[in-house]
Amino acid sequence: MVSIYQRIFMDIEAKIISGDWRPGDRIPVEHELVAEYQCSRMTVSKALSALVERGMIVRRRKTGSFVASPQIDRTVMDIQDISTEAELAGHEHRFELLTRKIERLGETEAQQLSEAPDAEILRLQCLHIVDGRPNAIERRIIMLDAVPRAREESFASIPPGKWLLAEVPWSKAKHVIRAVSADTATARILQTERGKACLCLIRQTWQNGRTVTYVEITHPGDRFQFAGTFHPTAN
Amino acid sequence: MVSIYQRIFMDIEAKIISGDWRPGDRIPVEHELVAEYQCSRMTVSKALSALVERGMIVRRRKTGSFVASPQIDRTVMDIQDISTEAELAGHEHRFELLTRKIERLGETEAQQLSEAPDAEILRLQCLHIVDGRPNAIERRIIMLDAVPRAREESFASIPPGKWLLAEVPWSKAKHVIRAVSADTATARILQTERGKACLCLIRQTWQNGRTVTYVEITHPGDRFQFAGTFHPTAN
DNA sequence: TAGTGGTCTAGACCACGGG
DNA sequence: CCGTGGTCTAGACCACTAT
Numbered sequence: 001m002v003s004i005y006q007r008i009f010m011d012i013e014a015k016i017i018s019g020d021w022r023p024g025d026r027i028p029v030e031h032e033l034v035a036e037y038q039c040s041r042m043t044v045s046k047a048l049s050a051l052v053e054r055g056m057i058v059r060r061r062k063t064g065s066f067v068a069s070p071q072i073d074r075t076v077m078d079i080q081d082i083s084t085e086a087e088l089a090g091h092e093h094r095f096e097l098l099t100r101k102i103e104r105l106g107e108t109e110a111q112q113l114s115e116a117p118d119a120e121i122l123r124l125q126c127l128h129i130v131d132g133r134p135n136a137i138e139r140r141i142i143m144l145d146a147v148p149r150a151r152e153e154s155f156a157s158i159p160p161g162k163w164l165l166a167e168v169p170w171s172k173a174k175h176v177i178r179a180v181s182a183d184t185a186t187a188r189i190l191q192t193e194r195g196k197a198c199l200c201l202i203r204q205t206w207q208n209g210r211t212v213t214y215v216e217i218t219h220p221g222d223r224f225q226f227a228g229t230f231h232p233t234a235n
Numbered sequence: 236m237v238s239i240y241q242r243i244f245m246d247i248e249a250k251i252i253s254g255d256w257r258p259g260d261r262i263p264v265e266h267e268l269v270a271e272y273q274c275s276r277m278t279v280s281k282a283l284s285a286l287v288e289r290g291m292i293v294r295r296r297k298t299g300s301f302v303a304s305p306q307i308d309r310t311v312m313d314i315q316d317i318s319t320e321a322e323l324a325g326h327e328h329r330f331e332l333l334t335r336k337i338e339r340l341g342e343t344e345a346q347q348l349s350e351a352p353d354a355e356i357l358r359l360q361c362l363h364i365v366d367g368r369p370n371a372i373e374r375r376i377i378m379l380d381a382v383p384r385a386r387e388e389s390f391a392s393i394p395p396g397k398w399l400l401a402e403v404p405w406s407k408a409k410h411v412i413r414a415v416s417a418d419t420a421t422a423r424i425l426q427t428e429r430g431k432a433c434l435c436l437i438r439q440t441w442q443n444g445r446t447v448t449y450v451e452i453t454h455p456g457d458r459f460q461f462a463g464t465f466h467p468t469a470n
Numbered sequence: 471t472a473g474t475g476g477t478c479t480a481g482a483c484c485a486c487g488g489g
Numbered sequence: 490c491c492g493t494g495g496t497c498t499a500g501a502c503c504a505c506t507a508t
Contacts, residue, residue: 001504003477029493040479042277045495053288061486062493179414179434179456197432197456199414221414221432236485238496264474275498280476296475296505 004039008047016056016067017170018208025067027057056170070169094129095159098189102144102151109141113204115211120144122151124160127189133223134190140215147212161215168205168212176202179221190220197221239274243282251291251302252405253443260302262292291405305404329364330394333424337379337386344376348439350446355379357386359395362424368458369425375450382447396450403440403447411437414456425455432456 002010015021028036033044048065051057059065101123110117122142128135140160142150153163178200187194201217237245250256263271268279283300286292294300336358345352357377363370375395377385388398413435422429436452 005477031493040481042480042497043478046477048494059494061495062488062491064493175462177412177434177461178459179432179454181430181432181456195416195430195432197414197416197430199412219414221416224413226412227410240496266474275500277478277499278497281496283475294475297473297507299474 004037005043005047005050008033008037008044009050012047012051013054013056017172019168019170021067023067023069023169027065027067029064070165092131096127096129097124097155098127099123099125100155105141113141113211113214115143124155126155126159128159134192134220135224136217136219137186137189138215138217140213142213143211146207146210160213164213168207171205171207171212173203173205177226178202180218182218182220186218190218192220192222199224199226239272240278240282240285243268243272243279244285247282247286248289248291252407254403254405256302258302258304258404262300262302264299305400327366331362331364332359332390333362334358334360335390340376348376348446348449350378359390361390361394363394369427369455370458371452371454372421372424373450373452375448377448378446381442381445395448399448403442406440406442406447408438408440412461413437415453417453417455421453425453427455427457434459434461 012021012027021027030041030044030048033047034041037044048057048059052059056068057065058068103121103123105113105115105117105119105121107117110119120143122144124138124140124142126138126140128138138160142160142164144151147164147167149167150163155163180198180200182190182192182194182196182198184194186198187196190198192198198221199219201219202215203217204214205212247256247262256262265276265279265283268282269276272279283292283294287294291303292300293303338356338358340348340350340352340354340356342352345354355378357379359373359375359377361373361375363373373395377395377399379386382399382402384402385398390398415433415435417425417427417429417431417433419429421433422431425433427433433456434454436454437450438452439449440447
C-alpha cells in the first residue's frame with residue numbers, strides 16, 4: 001500500500017524527472033495540492049519536505065515552491081585541483097572539442113550500455129583546460145533517439161555536459177570511479193606520460209528509462225581527486 | 236531558533252555519535268520522548284523519521300526504535316572486484332598484519348591531520364587478500380589518546396577497521412578518492428608493477444571533534460572500482 | 471492481545487517577505 | 490498587508506508483531 005504523501009512525492013518527482021516541470025517552474029502551492037489529493041496540509045507538507053531533502057525542489061515563503069536547479073553533476077563539481085586546492089576561485093576554464101561524429105552503436109558498447117546495437121549516437125571527445133593545463137579528457141556518447149536536438153548542436157562553444165544539463169536537466173545517473181593507466185592517446189592529450197595513473201569518472205544517465213548519455217571523464221591522477229563525504233545510495 | 240523536532244534529532248544524534256548509545260541499544264519509545272520534550276507525538280515522529288533517513292536508527296513496530304549498525308564504512312564496502320563483479324558472494328577474505336608500531340606524530344603528518352605534532356599514535360600496515368590475490372594495502376594511524384585501548388590490541392587476527400568499528404562505531408568521516416601510481420613498496424606488496432595505476436581511498440574520522448583514525452587504502456586499479464550513485468554531502 | 475510505529479486530520483499560530 | 494511556508498497540537502485509526 002502506498003501512502004498519500006508517497007503518492008504526492010512520486011507524482012511530483014515524475015513530473016520533474018520527465019522534464020514536464022523544469023528548473024525554476026513553480027509547483028502548486030500547498031492548498032492546491034490539498035484540494036487535488038483531498039488530504040490535509042500536513043500530508044502535503046511531508047511530501048514536499050521529502051522533495052526538499054532530495055534537493056529536487058526549493059520552498060520559499062510567500063512565493064511558493066519551485067523545481068530546483070539540477071544537481072546531477074555535483075559529484076564532478078567536487079573534483080578538486082590538488083595543486084591549487086587552496087585557491088577556490090580565480091581559475092581559468094577552457095574547453096576544446098576534439099572530435100564530433102555521428103555513428104551507430106557497436107556491439108560491445110551496446111552491451112555495455114544495455115542499448116540496441118544499431119542505435120544512432122553522437123560521439124564526442126573534448127578536452128577541459130584549467131589554468132592552461134589539461135584537466136580532463138571527456139569521451140561522451142549521446143543517444144540521438146533520446147536527445148534528437150544534439151544532432152543540430154555543434155558543441156564548438158558549449159561543453160556537452162552543460163548543454164545536456166540545459167536540455168535534460170533532471171535524470172537518474174549511475175557513477176563509477178576507477179583508476180586507470182593512461183594509454184598513449186590519453187597521455188598525449190593530457191600532456192602526461194603513458195602509463196600514468198589517472199582518475200576516471202564514468203557516468204551513465206537515463207531519463208524515462210532511456211539512456212541519455214554515457215561519459216568517461218579522465219583526469220591526470222597527480223593533479224586531481226574527489227573529496228567530501230560520500231554516501232552511496234541504493235540504486 | 237531551533238525547532239523542537241530539530242532539538243530531539245540533535246540530542247539523539249549526539250548520544251549516538253558520542254558512543255553513549257551504541258548500535259542495538261533501544262532508544263526511548265515515542266510516548267517517553269513526548270513526555271520528555273513536552274510535545275506531541277507527531278513532533279517526535281518527525282525527528283525519528285529524519286534519523287531513519289540518515290540511517291542512524293531503525294524503527295520496528297511493537298519492539299521500538301534502536302540505534303542502527305554503523306554505516307561509516309559503506310563507501311569502502313561498495314568497492315567492487317572488477318574481475319568478479321558478477322559473483323557477489325563466495326569470496327574468500329584474508330588479512331595480514333605487516334607492521335605495528337607505536338610512535339609520535341611527525342611534523343608533516345601532524346599538519347596533514349590537524350593534530351599535535353607529538354601526539355602518540357599507533358601506526359599499522361596491513362594487506363587484504365581476496366580470493367588469494369592482494370586486494371588492498373591499508374596504511375593506518377590510530378590516535379592513542381582518542382582510542383587508548385588500541386595500545387593493548389595486537390591486530391593479529393582482527394582487521395583494524397573492524398576493531399575500530401566495534402570500539403568507536405559512529406563517527407564523522409571525510410573521504411578523498413585519488414588515483415596514484417604504485418611506488419616500489421606498494422607494487423611489491425600488491426603484486427603488481429611499479430607505476431601501475433591504483434585507486435586510493437583516504438579517510439579521516441573524528442569523534443567528539445578529536446581525530447580517531449586516518450587511513451589510506453590502496454587498491455590495484457585494474458582490479459577495483461567504486462560504483463553507485465554518489466551524493467557528496469556538505470561538510 | 472497489547473504495545474509499538476505509520477499515517478492522517480483539521481485545525482492553529484508564527485515568520486518571512488513581496489507588493 | 491496578506492499569502493506563503495514552518496511548525497506544532499491533540500487527538501484518531503490502522504498495521505504489524507512479540508508474546
